[in-house]
Amino acid sequence: MMFGYEMMLVGYESHTYAVTGYNDPEELLKDSGINILAVKVYDILYTQNKKEIIFSLESENNQIFNFHKVTNRDKYISKTNDLLRLFGFAQKDFLVMGENVKRYVQGEVSFINEFLSRENADGNSAGLALGLSGLIYQNELENKITFGVTGTLERNGDVKEIGFVEEKMMISELNHFPYIILPASNLEEAEKVKSDNKLTIQILPVNNIDEAVSKIKELNSK
Secondary structure: OHHHHHHHHHHHHOEEEEEEEOOOOEOOOOOOOEEEOOOEEEEEEOOOOHHHHHHHHHOOOOOEEEEEEOOHHHHHHHHHHHHHHHOOOOOOHHHHHHHHHHHHOOOOOHHHHHHHOOOOOOOOOOHHHHHHHHHHHOOOOOOOOOEEEOOOOOOOOEOOOOOOHHHHHHHHHHOOOOEEEEEHHHHHHHHHHHHHHOOOOEEEEEOEHHHHHHHHHHHHHO
16 A cells, blocks of 8 residues: 555656646626636646746636645645545545535536536635526526635635635736635735736635625625
């Protein structure tokens, strides 16, 4: 087992940076106004020269946001998580998110099922957007305003912290969204991003999906 554990590290040794970039927001339910905010992540292998990386990515019309240096700690965490999933002790965040969304949004919703069946999808930050889109689809919520939405959706409806806040704020701003709904636990980081980059988007922090529904209803009533 130890040999297998160490051998898996070989696959991670070549990673030098994880570079984040722009990804188009996605409105799964047409005219719902609920936009999923995904971030492109480019795994950079071997290369340490940032100028070369930027030139290579931007030459293909990719918009770059941040560089995250891959540390040995990152490699060991990734390897350990992969092993836990391999032996059935853990599930991918994306699969857990899908189970939580299906538990919250009762009944079959085709566009949610299609999203959750995507190959190579990762992360859990689309949960809140999927939940809100499902409520609109089932006529339990009406919305005529455009929102960028990010946040996990737990089984009890709670919304938990997510990553790539700066990138998601910038994507929302670039698309001229008036609002972004995000976890209250990310509020301090989001406010700093807004201040540092002089963004105009309004931040709506929520602790659970019920708070998100209330804020959407309130804004639509004005």
